[in-house]
Amino acid sequence: MIKIAPSILAADPLNLEKEIRAAEKAGCDWIHVDIMDAHFVPNLAYSVDTVRRLREVTDLPLDVHLMMDHPETLLDAFLDAGASCLTIHAEIDADIPGMLTKIRNRGRMAGIALKPNSEIELIQPYIDMTDLVLMMTVEPGFGGQKLDARVIGKIRLLSDSGYTGEIEADGGIREDNIEMLAANGLTVAVMGTALFRNSDMAACIGRLHRIPAV
Numbered sequence: 453m454i455k456i457a458p459s460i461l462a463a464d465p466l467n468l469e470k471e472i473r474a475a476e477k478a479g480c481d482w483i484h485v486d487i488m489d490a491h492f493v494p495n496l497a498y499s500v501d502t503v504r505r506l507r508e509v510t511d512l513p514l515d516v517h518l519m520m521d522h523p524e525t526l527l528d529a530f531l532d533a534g535a536s537c538l539t540i541h542a543e544i545d546a547d548i549p550g551m552l553t554k555i556r557n558r559g560r561m562a563g564i565a566l567k568p569n570s571e572i573e574l575i576q577p578y579i580d581m582t583d584l585v586l587m588m589t590v591e592p593g594f595g596g597q598k599l600d601a602r603v604i605g606k607i608r609l610l611s612d613s614g615y616t617g618e619i620e621a622d623g624g625i626r627e628d629n630i631e632m633l634a635a636n637g638l639t640v641a642v643m644g645t646a647l648f649r650n651s652d653m654a655a656c657i658g659r660l661h662r663i664p665a666v
């Protein structure tokens with residue numbers, strides 16, 4: 453079964469608690485929290501405090517995606533706030549192995565993310581230090597974009613390589629393209645618009661959970 457991680461970027465920020473409870477009731481598996489710094493990506497989103505409050509209102513795993521140039525400055529804070537999985541980008545100039553090790557030493561899942569135009573070779577040095585690879589299927593920064601189908605090849609390569617961690621895709625995933633991702637090795641689908649702008653999230657997640665994983 454593919455895990456479904458609703459991205460709260462598409463939720464109503466003034467009613468986050470209500471939105472989280474609705475997603476939980478609809479049967480989602482994780483909650484995806486996008487953090488943006490207006491440097492690594494041209495947008496701002498959420499904070500350590502958001503993660504702390506989310507941790508208080510739900511028991512679901514919090515999948516925190518750090519779209520930041522200097523995640524090392526807030527890594528401990530996000531771990532203290534209760535992130536279950538912390539994902540950093542392979543494109544940043546920082547001590548990536550040090551951060552992945554720190555995340556794992558705190559008993560959390562360590563993730564590495566790759567932008568759609570980045571070569572898969574970029575994650576190779578870190579792969580053994582990760583529990584999850586996040587393949588961006590849109591240019592990070594904004595919800596509601598169209599999925600870049602070129603990324604499917606990278607998902608396939610990673611899956612065929614025997615990677616045993618989670619393979620997650622993020623951006624532009626909808627009911628009409630998720631099966632193709634699943635068939636190529638996807639294990640976690642991040643979905644913003646397709647879930648939070650859906651009139652029946654529970655029915656949608658029910659259908660998504662019936663899609664066979666490889």
Ligand code: DX5
Nearest residue numbers: 461592593595596624644645
């Ligand atoms: C984009 C974010 C995604 C985004 C996905 O930078 O990382 O999580 O919210 O949203 P949709 O599903 O609307 O593309």
Ligand code: ZN
Nearest residue numbers: 486517622642
């Ligand atoms: Zn994300």
